[in-house]
Amino acid sequence: MSPETSRPIDSTSGSTSLADHLPDPALIEQEARAALDEDLGSGDITAALLPTGRHADAEVVTRENAVLSGQAWFDAVFRLLDEGIRVEWVAHDGERVVPGQTLCRLSGDLRPLLSGERAALNYLQTLSGTATRARRYADAVADLPVRILDTRKTLPGLRRQQKYAVRCGGCHNHRMGLFDAVLIKENHILAAGSISAAVEAARRLAEGRPVEIEVESAAELEEALQARVERVLLDNFDLPGLRAAVRAADGRARLEASGGVTLDALRDIALTGVDDISVGDLTKSVEAVDLSMRLCAQPLA
Numbered sequence: 001m002s003p004e005t006s007r008p009i010d011s012t013s014g015s016t017s018l019a020d021h022l023p024d025p026a027l028i029e030q031e032a033r034a035a036l037d038e039d040l041g042s043g044d045i046t047a048a049l050l051p052t053g054r055h056a057d058a059e060v061v062t063r064e065n066a067v068l069s070g071q072a073w074f075d076a077v078f079r080l081l082d083e084g085i086r087v088e089w090v091a092h093d094g095e096r097v098v099p100g101q102t103l104c105r106l107s108g109d110l111r112p113l114l115s116g117e118r119a120a121l122n123y124l125q126t127l128s129g130t131a132t133r134a135r136r137y138a139d140a141v142a143d144l145p146v147r148i149l150d151t152r153k154t155l156p157g158l159r160r161q162q163k164y165a166v167r168c169g170g171c172h173n174h175r176m177g178l179f180d181a182v183l184i185k186e187n188h189i190l191a192a193g194s195i196s197a198a199v200e201a202a203r204r205l206a207e208g209r210p211v212e213i214e215v216e217s218a219a220e221l222e223e224a225l226q227a228r229v230e231r232v233l234l235d236n237f238d239l240p241g242l243r244a245a246v247r248a249a250d251g252r253a254r255l256e257a258s259g260g261v262t263l264d265a266l267r268d269i270a271l272t273g274v275d276d277i278s279v280g281d282l283t284k285s286v287e288a289v290d291l292s293m294r295l296c297a298q299p300l301a
Contacts, residue, residue, distance in 0.1 A: 018094050021167045022072055023160045031161065032076035035119040044115040056110040056295055060103045060124070063290040067135045068103060069093050069168035070127035073161060077120040081112035094131070094168045103291070117293050125288040126158070127165040132289060134169025134282050136263060142170075146270040146277060149174040149256070153280035162283045174278055175210075182206050183233070184213040195220060199227040212256070221245055225252050234274070235259050242272035 022028070068091050078085040085108030091097050103124075106113060137148045148171040154162045163173050175181035182202045184195075192198035195213060202211050212231035215221045218241070224232050225248070234245050236259035249255055256276040257269050269277055 018164075018167060021164050021173075023164070025072075027160065028072050029076050029080065031157075032073055032119070032123075033080055034157075035073075035122065036077060036080060036116070039119045040115060044111070047111045047115045050111055050114070052111065054110040055108070056113055058106045058113055058293055058295050060106070060121070060291055060293045062097050062099060062101055062103060062128075063292060064099055065132075066097050066128050066289040067131040067169050068095050068097055068124075068128050069131035069165040070124040070161070071104075073123035073127070074104075074120045077116045077123070078106070078108070078112065081116045082109055084108050085112060085116075094170075096135075105296075106293075121291055121293060123161070125291045126155075126286060127161055127168075128289040128291070129286045130162050130165035130283055131169035133286065134166045134171040136169075137266060137279060137282065138170030140263060140266050141270045141277075144267075144270045146274065147172045148266075148282070149276050149278040150282045151258075151278050151280045151284075152177065153284040155283070155286065162286075166282055169282075171279075171282060172276075181210040182212065184211070186214060186216070186235075189213075195223045196227045199224070199229055214258075218244060218248065221248060225249060229253055231256060233258050233278070239268060239272055242269065242274055246273035 071089060071093050075087050078087060085106060087104055087106050089104045091101065091103045097103060134148070134150075141148065150163060150166045150171060150173055152159070152175070159177070163176060166173060175183065184192075184198045184202060189195055189198050192201055195215070199211060199213060202209075210231065211229050212233055213224045213227075213229050214233040214235050215224050216235050221232060221234070231254045232245075232249070233256045234242060237245060237257065242257055245255060254275045256278055257272070257274045258278040261269060261277055261279045262281065266277065266279075
C-alpha cells in the first residue's frame with residue numbers, strides 16, 4: 001500500500017457519511033479479486049457438479065447481535081463472478097442487527113452464487129466483527145468528549161477494510177500507515193538522540209505532516225510540550241499519571257492515552273480528561289460474526 005493507492009483517513013476529521021470512508025472502488029475490487037483467487041484457484045470443482053444456467057434465490061441471515069460492515073466487498077465478490085447476480089440489502093453498514101434478521105437477498109445463477117458464498121461471507125463476518133467490537137467501545141464513552149482511535153494492529157491484508165469497519169462501529173481512525181503521519185516512538189527517539197532532535201528532524205523531513213510523539217514519563221511529556229508538538233501519546237501511564245499529564249499540558253497539545261487499554265478500563269481512562277484513547281483491541285482481537293447464506297428454495301428439485 002502506498003499514498004498513491006490509498007485514501008488515508010484523518011483521525012481529526014469531522015462527521016461524514018460512511019461512504020466517504022470507503023476505499024476507492026478499484027481497490028475494493030482488487031481486494032475482492034484476491035479473496036476469490038485464494039478460494040477458487042483453478043476453479044470450483046464442487047460447483048461444477050451442479051447444472052448450468054439454474055436460477056436461485058438466497059438470503060444472508062445473522063445468528064447474533066452485531067453491527068453490520070462490509071457490504072461493498074460482499075457486493076464486489078459476486079459482481080466479479082457474475083454481473084447478473086443481484087444483491088438487495090435490507091440492512092446497511094453501521095446498523096445494529098439482531099439474531100434471525102435478514103441482511104440481504106441475492107438472486108442469480110446458482111453456480112456463482114455458491115462459488116462466491118465463502119469469500120463474500122468472510123468479508124462480511126470479519127468486518128462486522130470489527131464494527132461490533134468498535135461499537136462496544138464507542139458506546140462505553142458516548143457521553144464523554146473523547147475519541148476512541150484504532151491502531152496499525154490490523155489483520156494482514158485487511159488494513160483498509162478494518163479501518164472502514166471501525167468507522168461503522170462509531171470509533172475513529174488513527175493514521176492509515178507509515179506514510180500519512182509522523183509518530184515518533186521510543187526507538188526513534190533513541191536513534192535521534194533526544195525528543196527535541198527527533199521532532200526537529202520530523203518537521204524538516206516531513207513538512208506538512210502531523211507530528212505525534214510517544215512519551216513514557218512526565219519529564220518526557222514536558223520536553224515534548226517544549227518542542228511544541230501537535231499530539232502526544234502517553235504510553236502506559238496509570239490513571240494518576242494521565243490526570244497529571246492533562247493538567248501539565250493545559251491544552252498545549254492533544255493527548256492520547258495508549259497501552260493495554262481494555263473495555264473495562266476505558267471509561268476510567270476517558271474520565272482523566274485525555275482527548276483520545278487508542279485501542280489495538282479494536283482490530284487485532286476480532287471475533288467474526290456468525291452469519292449464514294441459505295438458498296430460499298430447492299433449485300435441484
